[in-house]
Amino acid sequence: MARLTLRVVALGYLGALLVVPVAVVFYRTFENGLGAVWDSVTTPAAISAFWLTLEVALIAVPLNAIFGVLAALALVRGRFPGKRLFDALIDLPFAVSPIVVGLALLLVWGVDGWFGGLGVQVIFSVPGIVLATIFVSLPFVAREVAPVLREIGDEQEQAAATLGANGWQTFRRVTLPAIRWGLVYGVVLATARAIGEFGAVSVVSGKIAGETETLTLLVEKRFQNFDLAGAYAASALLAAIALVTLAAMTILNRRREEST
Amino acid sequence: MIQVHNVTKRFGDFVALDDVSIDVPDGSLTALLGPSGSGKSTLLRVIAGLEQPDHGEVEVGGEAATHLPAQKRDVGFVFQHYAAFKHMTVRDNVAFGLTIRKRPKDHVKSKVDELLELVGLAGFQNRYPAQLSGGQRQRMALARALAIEPRVLLLDEPFGALDANVRADLRAWLRRLHDEVHVTTVLVTHDQEEAMEVAGNLVVLRDGRVEQTGSPRDVYDHPANDFVMGFIGPVSRLDGALVRPHDLLLSDEPVDGAEEAMVARVVHLGFEVRVELVRTGGEEVVAQLTKAEADTLELRDGAIVWLRSPLPRDPGVGVVGKTRDAVG
DSSP: OOOHHHHHHHHHHIIIIIIHHHHHHHHHHHHHHHHHHHHHHHHHHHHHHHHHHHHHHHHHHHHHHHHHHHHHHHHHOOOOOHHHHHHHHTTTTHHSSSHHHHHHHHHHHTSSSSSGGGGGTTTTTHHHHHHHHHHOOOOOHHHHHHHHHHHSSSHHHHHHHHHHHHHHHHIIIIHHHHHHHHHHHHHHHHHHHHHHHOOHHHHHOOTTTTTTTTTHHHHHHHHHTTTTHHHHHHHHHHHHEEEEEEEEHHHHHHHHHHHH | OEEEEEEEEEETTTTEEEEEEEOOOOTTTEEEEEEETTHHHHHHHHHHSSOOOOOOEEETTTEOOOTTTTGGGGGGEEEETHHHHHHHHHHHHHHHHHTTTTOOOOHHHHHHHHHHTTTTTTOOTOGGGSSSOOHHHHHHHHHHHHHHSEEEEEEETTTSSSHHHHHHHHHHHHHHHHHHHEEEEEEEOOOHHHHHHHHSSSEEEEEEEEEEEOOOHHHHHSSSSSHHHHHOOOEEEEEEEEOOGGGGGEESOOOOTTTEEEEEEEEETTTTEEEEEETSSSOHHHHEHHHHHHHHHHTTTTOEEEEEEEEOOTTTTTSSTTTTTOOO
């Protein structure tokens, strides 16, 4: 009986706070029929926002994946002064509010910022959005890969070395296959974060329709302009991407558990 | 041939190896024997290039190796916990060193099949390490190490993670394998019985120093000091001196130079019979007899026997200077 109550409470909590709002978005989106939704997500601004979001994620996530693997290797295998500081710094994006990240980028890259005079348009342009996205999605890969590296230990790598493999061959043939599911999981999480980021991007993008407007910014703009149907449609698109990510994560998690 | 000259290795404040020198002759099977923390594994890893010594030189096959990375030393290394490449099949594990060396495919295949035959894993080519038993994994690891035709084979407590009966099988098997393959082999173990059974040469280490080197028989019969004597086999203490329990002589009537002692307990271990004695001063001593000897004496608890310590031991005991001799 107690277990049943607990289960009902847990499911009710999740339902009320998570499932209902997302379901309502989908419900309101398709309330007026598929045609309206289609029109709403195929406006030039929406298409541009979709591609921009994808483009930003495609730059930020691979960079973070490479950095994340290197950072995890340094943290787990490396011995260097300042390792604890480095470890803590990687978590900075978890700790700092995205809006602060945006403002910080503005201070560094803005017209009056440190690097403002370099002649490269960063703020109110795509590079700024990419920088903001890299910042907020940075820890995921490192945080997923590091525990896997720690668990597999370094004996396989030492064995590879005694068998004649150089550092790169050892990484390619031994380390990378061993961490692959952790890496993929981290990439999926980073991608979800990159696509969903709003705060930091909203500060640095300038929100120029068709140019520097990502999907999340489009949702906000339509909402502000009382285009509720449009906002729901764009939200549904984001939510759909999120659900695909969630499904991928669930499957990958299972694969990862099976492989260890 | 492996030569280690005056190697010192520290980990922080801990001195793992303290001015260690050993020679391992070509084709020999040498055991580095010592309690945990004696530096035996560190010495092996220094030979392999997995650890850099703070001081001293290492030569492998007459070639200076001190500054060569592990990958260039041509050593086969076998780890206690196998270090199998879990995501690769047995075939790919064994082939690893050969594919790194970009050997032709058909050569790799025949070499791998030949090695798997040698280690008794023919037919297991397409299995994954997770589908093998511990003993099979370790034999796969040996085949993998042998595939590169290493100049020396280094085994770090290779049977330490295995069940007692599998361990006994693999020891005998390793001995036979060495007779077939003849590759210079260094085995690290803390088990003196394993070392004496498998190896032709022993290097006994303690606290990062070499205590004695020599053949198993030599080290057993002429231990350089009390530590080696106590580590290499059972000992009893008689008036402050160490003796082997099987060297103690018992008789049921007074003999010259014998003293009275009372049998406290008789332990029958099959062929061996262990007799726990109490001397007149209350001191306890353990003697070891064969079953036949014990039967003749008709030993039982509470009986009085005459105990005689063997003639003064060979000058082996307590003589220093045998340390850091060349092996062999």
